[in-house]
Each structure stands twice: as C-alpha cells, then as structure tokens.
Amino acid sequence: MATAASTARPPLWRNVRFLRILGQAVFVLLLVIVIREAFLNLEFGVQEQNLDLSFDFLRQRAGFAIKEGIGYSPNESFLSAFLVGVVNTIRVALVGIVLATFLGLIMGVARLSSNWLVRRMAQVYVEIVRNTPVLVQIIFWYIAVILALPVIEGGLSLWDLAFVSNRGTAVAWFRLEDGAEAWGLFLAAGAVAGAIVLRRRTRLVERTGRSAPRVLWAVGAFLVVAALGFLLSGTPVAADVPEVGRFGYEGGLQVSPEYTALLLGLVIYTGAFIAEIVRGSIQAVPKGQKEAAEALGLTPRQQLRLVVLPQALRIAIPPLNSQYLNLTKNSSLALAIGYPEIVSVSNTIINQAARATQMLLLVMATYLLITLSISAVMNALNRAVTRKGRR
Amino acid sequence: MSGSGSLPGDLERTPIPATEEPVVQVAPTRPPLTPGEWVRRNLFSSWFNGVLTIVSGTLVLFFGFRLLRFVFVSADWSVLRANLRVYMVGRFPQEELWRVWAVAYFLAVLVGLSRGFLIPPHRTRRGSYLRVVLAVLALGALFYLVKSLLVWLLLAIAVALYAGGVAAGRRLGRRLVRPVLVAWLFAFPVVVLVLSLGDVGASRWGGMLLNVIVAVAVIALSFPLGILLALGRRSSLPAVSWFCVGFIELIRGVPLLTLLIFGRFVLILLVPPGLTFAQVVRAILMFTLFSSAYVAEIVRGGLQGVPEGQYEAAKALGLSTTRTMALVALPQALRSTIPPMIGHFISVFKDTSLLAALSFSDLLFTARRASQAFEFVGRQAEALLPAAFLFWVIAFSMSRWSQRVETRLGVGER
Numbered sequence: 001m002a003t004a005a006s007t008a009r010p011p012l013w014r015n016v017r018f019l020r021i022l023g024q025a026v027f028v029l030l031l032v033i034v035i036r037e038a039f040l041n042l043e044f045g046v047q048e049q050n051l052d053l054s055f056d057f058l059r060q061r062a063g064f065a066i067k068e069g070i071g072y073s074p075n076e077s078f079l080s081a082f083l084v085g086v087v088n089t090i091r092v093a094l095v096g097i098v099l100a101t102f103l104g105l106i107m108g109v110a111r112l113s114s115n116w117l118v119r120r121m122a123q124v125y126v127e128i129v130r131n132t133p134v135l136v137q138i139i140f141w142y143i144a145v146i147l148a149l150p151v152i153e154g155g156l157s158l159w160d161l162a163f164v165s166n167r168g169t170a171v172a173w174f175r176l177e178d179g180a181e182a183w184g185l186f187l188a189a190g191a192v193a194g195a196i197v198l199r200r201r202t203r204l205v206e207r208t209g210r211s212a213p214r215v216l217w218a219v220g221a222f223l224v225v226a227a228l229g230f231l232l233s234g235t236p237v238a239a240d241v242p243e244v245g246r247f248g249y250e251g252g253l254q255v256s257p258e259y260t261a262l263l264l265g266l267v268i269y270t271g272a273f274i275a276e277i278v279r280g281s282i283q284a285v286p287k288g289q290k291e292a293a294e295a296l297g298l299t300p301r302q303q304l305r306l307v308v309l310p311q312a313l314r315i316a317i318p319p320l321n322s323q324y325l326n327l328t329k330n331s332s333l334a335l336a337i338g339y340p341e342i343v344s345v346s347n348t349i350i351n352q353a354a355r356a357t358q359m360l361l362l363v364m365a366t367y368l369l370i371t372l373s374i375s376a377v378m379n380a381l382n383r384a385v386t387r388k389g390r391r
Numbered sequence: 392m393s394g395s396g397s398l399p400g401d402l403e404r405t406p407i408p409a410t411e412e413p414v415v416q417v418a419p420t421r422p423p424l425t426p427g428e429w430v431r432r433n434l435f436s437s438w439f440n441g442v443l444t445i446v447s448g449t450l451v452l453f454f455g456f457r458l459l460r461f462v463f464v465s466a467d468w469s470v471l472r473a474n475l476r477v478y479m480v481g482r483f484p485q486e487e488l489w490r491v492w493a494v495a496y497f498l499a500v501l502v503g504l505s506r507g508f509l510i511p512p513h514r515t516r517r518g519s520y521l522r523v524v525l526a527v528l529a530l531g532a533l534f535y536l537v538k539s540l541l542v543w544l545l546l547a548i549a550v551a552l553y554a555g556g557v558a559a560g561r562r563l564g565r566r567l568v569r570p571v572l573v574a575w576l577f578a579f580p581v582v583v584l585v586l587s588l589g590d591v592g593a594s595r596w597g598g599m600l601l602n603v604i605v606a607v608a609v610i611a612l613s614f615p616l617g618i619l620l621a622l623g624r625r626s627s628l629p630a631v632s633w634f635c636v637g638f639i640e641l642i643r644g645v646p647l648l649t650l651l652i653f654g655r656f657v658l659i660l661l662v663p664p665g666l667t668f669a670q671v672v673r674a675i676l677m678f679t680l681f682s683s684a685y686v687a688e689i690v691r692g693g694l695q696g697v698p699e700g701q702y703e704a705a706k707a708l709g710l711s712t713t714r715t716m717a718l719v720a721l722p723q724a725l726r727s728t729i730p731p732m733i734g735h736f737i738s739v740f741k742d743t744s745l746l747a748a749l750s751f752s753d754l755l756f757t758a759r760r761a762s763q764a765f766e767f768v769g770r771q772a773e774a775l776l777p778a779a780f781l782f783w784v785i786a787f788s789m790s791r792w793s794q795r796v797e798t799r800l801g802v803g804e805r
Binding site: 024136144 | 451
C-alpha cells in the first residue's frame with residue numbers, strides 16, 4: 001500500500017533527527033554563552049582586584065604554621081601547606097571509616113538482638129545521633145567535652161601509660177629501633193607462611209569434608225615466625241611511654257583535641273547510618289536462606305557466617321560506599337574547629353593569597369580524586385563479593 | 392476456590408456463591424505474657440543474654456542517672472534563659488518581632504490543618520502516656536525559661552490555633568486538600584515578604600529562624616530543579632544528558648562546605664559586575680545547587696521504578712514525550728520517592744547548621760557564641776545542648792511524621 005505520501009520526506013520542522021540536532025545545538029550554544037559570560041566576568045573581577053587566574057601563587061611562601069601533620073614549616077610554599085591538609089584529610093577519613101564500620105556493625109547487630117534492652121539501646125543511639133546535625137555533634141565534642149577536660153597538669157592518667165587532658169591525648173606506643181628492617185622481612189615471611197598454611201588447611205578441609213580450624217592455624221604460623229624474627233633481630237621495637245612535659249606531652253602516640261573531636265563526631269554520626277545499613281541488609285536476606293541452612297544442619301554461628309552474612313554483605317556494599325564518601329566529605333567540617341585538613345588549610349590560603357577561584361578548583365578536584373578512589377576500591381570489593389556468590 | 396468445570400481463564404473471576412458462608416478468619420489467640428514471662432523471654436533467654444542484660448542494664452542505669460542528675464541538678468540553664476530569644480530569632484529587632492509571631496500563627500494553622508486531614512487520630516495507651524509526659528516536661532521547661540506573661544499569652548494563642556487547625560482539618564477532611572495545597576504554595580513567598588519588609592532585611596535573620604527559612608527555601612527551589620536535572624539525565628539528547636550527569640556527579644563528589652565557600656568568594660565574580668546579593672542569598676543558591684543534585688538522583692530512582700509498560704501505554708494513547716512524562720511517568724515516580732525525598736529534606740535541614748561554619752548567625756553559631764560568653768564560662772554543654780535538642784526535635788518529628796504519612800498514603804504497597 002506504499003504511496004507517494006509515505007515515501008515523501010517530512011518537512012524539516014517535523015524531522016525528528018533534525019529537531020534533535022537543533023535542540024542540542026541550542027542547548028550547547030546557550031551553555032557556551034553562559035560559561036563565556038561567567039568567565040569574562042570572572043576575568044574582569046579578578047583584574048579589578050589586581051589578581052590573576054594562574055596557579056603560580058602556589059609556589060609562594062606560605063608563612064603560616066600548621067598545628068599538626070607531616071613535616072612542614074611556614075617557610076615552605078602554599079602547595080606544601082595544601083599537601084599537609086590533604087594528608088590530614090586522608091588520616092582522619094581512613095581511621096574514621098574503619099572505626100565507623102566497627103561501631104556500625106556492632107550497633108546494627110545489636111538492633112537485631114533477641115535481647116530487648118540491647119535492642120532498645122541501639123535504637124535510641126541511632127535515633128538520637130542520626131537526627132542531629134553532624135556539625136553540632138563535632139562542635140559539641142570539641143567545646144563541651146574535650147576542651148572542658150582538665151588542664152594538662154591535672155589531666156587524667158591511666159597507670160601513667162595514657163594521658164587525657166584538654167591539650168589532647170597521649171598513649172604509650174611503639175618506637176622502632178635498630179633491626180626494624182630485618183624484623184620487617186620476618187613479618188613478610190610470616191605473612192607468606194600464614195598464607196601457605198591457610199591454603200593447605202583449606203585443601204585438607206575440602207578433601208576430608210571435616211571442619212577443622214584454618215584461620216587459627218594460619219595466625220599461629222604467622223605469630224611463630226614473627227616472634228622468632230623479633231628475637232633474632234634483637235628487640236627492634238621498644239615501648240614509647242609519653243610524659244607530661246613543659247609544653248605538652250612528650251613521646252608516645254599523641255592525638256590533638258581537634259583530631260579527637262572530629263573523629264568522635266564523624267565516627268559516631270556515620271556509625272548510626274552504617275548500623276541502619278547493617279540491620280537492613282541482614283533483614284533483606286530471605287528468611288528461607290536461614291531456614292535452608294538450618295535444615296542442612298549448620299550451627300547458628302555457621303548459618304550466620306556462611307549463609308546470611310555473605311549475602312548481607314553484597315546488599316550492604318553500595319550504601320556503605322556512599323556512607324564512606326559522606327564521612328570523607330564531612331571531614332571538611334573540621335573548618336569549624338580548626339583541624340588543618342584540606343578545606344581548613346585552603347581557607348587560610350584564601351585569606352592570605354586571595355586566590356579563591358584557583359584554590360577552590362584545586363580543593364574540588366582533590367575531593368573528587370579522593371572520593372573516586374574510595375569508590376574504585378568499594379566497586380572492586382563489590383565485584384569480588386558478587387563473583388564469589390555467583391560461582 | 393473451586394474449579395467447578397468453568398474455563399481455566401475464568402477460574403479467578405468465579406464469584407463465590409452467595410449461599411456459602413464467608414470465611415471468618417480467627418487468629419489463634421495467645422494469652423498476654425505475664426511480666427515474669429516477658430522478662431525471661433526478652434532479657435534472660437540464655438546465659439549470654441543474661442550477662443548482656445546485666446552489663447547493659449548497669450550502663451543504662453549509670454548513664455541515665457548521670458544524665459538526669461545533670462539535667463535537673465548540676466546543670467545551670469541560665470545561659471539558655473538569657474539567650475532564648477537569640478537562639479530563636481538571632482538579632483531580629485525586638486520591635487519587629489510581631490512579624491515572626493504572625494508567621495508562626497499562619498504556619499501553626501496551616502500545619503494543624505494538614506495534620507488534621509493527613510494523619511488520622513492515633514490513640515494508643517502508650518502513646519498518650521508518652522504525650523502527657525512530654526507535655527509536662529515541655530511545660531516545666533517553659534516555666535523555667537519564659538518569665539514574660541506576654542510571651543506566655545502569645546504561645547498559648549499559637550497552641551490554640553494549631554489545635555483548632557487540627558480539629559478543623561479532621562472535620563472537613565479531604566475537602567481541604569486543594570485550598571491547603573494552594574496555601575502551602577503561597578506560604579513561602581508570603582512568609583519571606585512579611586519577614587523582610589520594614590526595617591528588617593535578610594541580614595538580620597538569625598537563630599533557628601534562619602535555619603528554617605534557608606531549609607524551606609532550599610527545599611522549595613531544589614525540588615523543581617532536581618526534577619529537571621533528573622529528566623535531563625534521562626534525556627535521549629547526549630548533549631543534555633552528559634551535561635546533567637557531569638553536573639550531578641560533580642556536585643555529589645565535593646563537600647557542601649566547599650560549595651558554600653565558593654558561593655561566598657567566587658559566585659559574585661561570575662555574575663555581571665554591579666549585580667550584588669546578600670550573603671544569605673548566595674548561601675541559599677549554593678545549598679540549592681547541592682540539594683538539587685541529590686533530588687535528581689532520588690527522582691531518577693523513582694523514574695527507573697516506573698514500568699516500561701506505562702511508557703508504551705502512553706505512546707499507544709498517542710501522548711507526546713512531554714505529556715508522557717508530565718502525566719504518566721512523573722506522577723508515579725514522585726509518589727514512590729516520597730520516603731527518600733523526606734529523608735533528604737530532613738538532611739537539608741540538618742545541613743543548614745553548616746551556616747555556622749561560615750559565621751552566619753544561625754542556631755548553632757548563636758549557641759557557640761553563647762558558650763564563649765564570659766559570664767557563662769564552664770557552661771558550654773548547657774549552651775550547646777539546647778541547640779542540638781532543637782535540631783533533633785525538628786528532624787526527629789519530621790521523620791516520624793513522614794513514617795505516618797507513608798503508611799497513610801500506602802507508599803510501597805502499590
């Protein structure tokens with residue numbers, strides 16, 4: 001039934017392909033105009049303030065001190081100062097992620113406990129913490145708890161091994177001595193030995209079908225090699241006990257009040273969200289899975305470890321990833337309490353060098369890099385877990 | 392169901408013959424647990440649980456006692472009494488405070504009406520006990536904090552208006568939906584107008600008033616913007632969708648605080664010279680950009696949940712793409728996004744505390760400054776806790792509210 005009408009080309013204004021191209025062209029054109037206009041305004045505004053848009057200022061002398069972090073002196077450049085901030089952000093984010101995961105795991109499991117009191121306690125924790133802004137919590141820990149601690153001379157002390165005061169916390173730690181490198185080699189060898197034992201024990205279990213401790217043996221092998229190495233390399237590690245000195249603590253592992261407050265705030269806040277993720281993921285595993293495991297004669301612990309948790313983990317990883325990103329991004333709130341991380345240091349640099357545009361571009365790019373790295377790790381983990389389940 | 396010889400296709404539609412008695416389902420009744428049984432079952436079901444109960448019970452008693460002693464005995468709440476007005480409205484001029492009260496009354500009626508027809512009366516014995524306890528506590532706190540008779544009178548009027556709104560909302564029910572919706576739409580501009588006319592201006596807003604205004608403005612602005620971004624992200628035009636993806640991912644990848652700093656230092660350089668706007672407005676703009684990226688992701692999730700058949704059906708009816716979106720896909724998508732959307736709005740409200748990090752005199756900043764005042768040295772906890780409590784009360788009641796609205800609307804059951 002093909003007639004001339006159906007073969008005729010539609011007019012241009014009804015041609016979908018043409019309209020699509022036209023629409024995009026208009027959109028891009030508008031975008032270019034807006035961006036160009038904004039850029040010209042920016043250039044004009046910056047010139048009026050006798051500034052420029054180059055990144056050269058990063059090489060200038062910073063001239064301000066940073067309270068904590070990797071080695072740095074005010075004579076170094078703005079870029080070095082910024083890098084101190086980056087390291088400090090990573091320092092708080094990584095420790096925070098690990099601690100928040102532990103706290104969230106405990107609280108999430110507690111919310112599913114068969115014990116009424118434990119369940120309620122976990123619920124109260126989650127409901128209080130989740131509904132209060134994280135910045136309020138950080139400032140509360142900093143001002144009302146940590147800075148309200150006794151002064152350093154009258155500070156709390158735990159058997160002279162750990163000290164707590166409003167100047168921070170110092171705990172006994174380890175100091176590397178001569179022979180630490182040699183011991184490091186032994187530790188590596190111990191790890192290899194542990195891995196070999198683990199594999200052999202796993203094969204044994206798979207061959208005989210009996211359940212036998214595997215991880216215990218592997219850890220034992222590692223410890224034996226490590227202890228042997230410790231003796232052979234001549235006590236490479238010594239205890240480093242802090243003391244109350246004239247200008248603060250000396251020796252030991254020292255943690256500043258700002259770091260402690262930020263970490264407490266971030267961990268407790270994110271822990272509540274992780275607890276909800278853990279609870280949700282465990283509840284999301286179909287009930288039949290547990291019943292099937294029970295029917296196979298697995299003990300309650302085995303049911304949890306071999307059947308429920310692996311599946312819950314798979315559900316939990318994507319939302320966990322976004323909580324880890326939130327924690328990392330929320331570490332920028334340190335600006336309010338003066339812990340020198342990326343935003344806090346950059347704010348100082350902006351006040352000194354006035355190059356807000358370049359500095360903010362740098363900050364945003366750095367955060368994107370950090371968050372993308374965390375996402376990449378979590379995605380790799382996700383793939384590993386999913387593949388394992390499908391095999 | 393009896394398959395009495397009818398065609399298989401009709402099987403499900405076969406009506407139950409009227410002569411058959413309807414099946415009455417009787418759940419097996421269990422006598423209520425005695426207190427002893429309840430304790431044994433919930434607290435001491437195994438030796439491990441017993442130990443857990445004793446340990447956590449000791450902790451609860453210890454910290455509960457410390458907390459009660461702090462609140463009622465050792466704490467000195469005079470810092471709150473001295474700063475109550477600052478916590479609420481910041482440096483809002485006293486002679487203009489009637490504006491705030493007028494807005495509060497308007498909102499009390501509106502919230503009351505909405506609650507009246509949205510949430511059915513919900514009476515359990517435990518709930519009403521709790522309510523009485525909370526009311527007594529609130530009254531006690533007010534007796535301590537508010538000494539002025541005028542303020543008591545004004546508060547009483549607000550409560551009366553709210554209660555009247557709830558009663559009217561219950562009585563009139565669904566007939567109110569449309570007028571109340573319209574009132575909500577106009578509420579924000581009216582409120583801003585009332586609050587900024589005269590000798591006030593946005594720079595005088597402070598305390599919790601600032602947090603609430605910013606949160607409401609951001610929610611109202613970022614909702615449509617987020618929907619546009621979500622639609623743009625799903626657009627079949629690559630230029631549009633790439634732009635939207637880039638924008639959303641960029642915003643979600645950086646901390647809100649860096650965006651706010653951007654708003655403070657850089658935003659003003661991007662607009663034509665001579666065009667200036669208040670710092671609060673810049674903050675609201677950046678908040679809005681931030682929030683709209685998250686709204687977009689929520690809406691995208693909702694759109695993905697709309698079955699493909701709905702689009703096909705709309706196409707079969709001859710609807711254009713725009714109409715398919717506006718009349719078929721979006722209404723269904725938005726309905727399913729109510730729970731995460733309210734969750735996001737709660738976090739927008741919590742995020743307004745970031746204003747304090749930029750030295751806007753919001754609730755948190757005010758509380759922090761009060762804690763640094765010379766005459767209240769050593770009372771930092773008493774200065775900060777009320778602010779935390781106010782944030783918590785609002786966020787927590789919003790989340791409770793949303794749970795009840797969800798069950799009412801049957802979200803997730805369709």
